[in-house]
Amino acid sequence: MKFWSILGNSQRLDGGAMFGNVPRGMWARWIMPDDAGRIPLACRCLLVEGLNGRNVLFETGIGAFFAPKMRERFGVMEPQHVLLDSLRSAGFSHEDIDAVVLSHLHFDHAGGLLSAWEEGKPPNLLFPNATYLVGEECWQRALNPHPRDRASFIAELHPLLEASGRLERVQGSRSPTLGMQVRFSYSSGHTPGLMLAEISGSGADGAGGIAFCADLIPGRPWVHLPVTMGYDRFPELLIDEKRAFLDDMLAKQMRLFFTHDVECASADVVRDDSGRYSTTNEVAELKGVAA
Template sequence: MNLYPINAGNFKLDGGAMFGVVPKSLWQRTNPADANNMIDLTARCLLIEDGKRLVLIDSGMGNKQTDKFFSYYFQWGDFNLDSSLKKYGFTRDDITDVFLTHLHFDHCGGCIQWNKNRTGYETAFKNARFWSNKNHWQWATQPNVREKASFLKENILPIEKSGQLKFTSIPEGDFLEKSQLGFDIFFANGHTDKQMIPLIKYKGKTIAFMADLLPTVGHLPIPYVMGYDTRPLLTLTEKEKFLSMAADNNYYLFLEHDAHNEIITVKHTEKGVRLNETFVATDIF
């Protein structure tokens, strides 16, 4: 098995929204804001090469939205999905599976693109299966008012129309489920319903793709919860459970949205679970 970090693009979001009720005087210590109160973020995906299977976890925002849409997210840097794949000798057509932690636009937008004459949409990975779960799919296609702006129909419905959509199993009791792709999934419901956190066994290590359960290093303290979370009190419980498990078992936490920290480990302290070590992906992969 080989693992590759894939940078699908950098962007910015409002720091207050990213940290909810936490005062700026606290969160700016780890995530400094610019003059517009925006903080640096990224869409760091993960590519898993395992035999004949090439699995991409999440796909970033994509490039089909309008200039007005992208102007809200202050994109920066030269990274994109295609150049990142090319760096490791791959193209979109090589991808066999796209695993979507959840269907917010910054995680699944890259799955769908315009067709050649821009009259409609098509999948950006023509040879891939797209993995979600039934509960989250229903949640995303019948969105609540709070999340409606994050679940864009043009990102989601063409996947189903393509016939390439697959659903992974949902645990009946415990929070962990073995996926059809060979890795375990931690299901979390605080950010959005049935978000999936992959746990990948790699050379004796466990790599946890953190998605929006832990967006950045700055979100390690349990009360530091995004304003975007639909059930923030549930996020508190899920973060505490997962981070304790990560500290106990020395998980390597792959951070999808932290623009400046790729992988971390955590440890137990008197103040709770805190940062242990920081790594770049080449240190681990």
């Protein structure tokens, strides 16, 4: 098994929204904002080559499906489909992917499933040979969103996924498609049923694997328990979920994988004597790293 970090399209979003109730004077020291108060964000995906003989892509980033006006509104920096370019640079195409795992269906995590915007043409579903894995609760939320997060979903995506005949709506901790090497757990502080994937390593009891943190922990600054996003549904619940998740990852010696951290793809989590969590052994990129 080999791990690859695969970049998708990048964004610039309001730093205040990304850091919730953290004062600007603090978060601006962690990530420098531009003149409009926006901070740079990656939309990074994890490719696991040889997972039970399959190429499995965890998330697809925001993609390039937005029309130009919407692309500008949501701070998407590149007009082309960067994920496809990044896969090619790693020696893969989207046709080589056997499964795509989506932590949830917000557009900055699932938009890369769709082809790039072309005027007058509807989007097409990419990854024609892949099974699409979505948590059941996330799926239901996308079908019946709350007014608070309705704009976070892509209306055209759901019928395309259903019509593909390759949609697996995951319930529980395991998937028939992926087998025992991937364990799922769930969080609802950000959005109902956020599906967190742990890919077992080669150590004893699967130790030394990697955990896809999704929007439970978007990057290193959010490892600190009190730091949440303005986009989170229930920040206090998220903090409790984050504490339990980090303690579990420490016990299992699992590395964290960050989707939105521009500078860091993966890191180990540590906890000091006061109980504060932070990261160490930070890696900017994974290029065919053996499990």
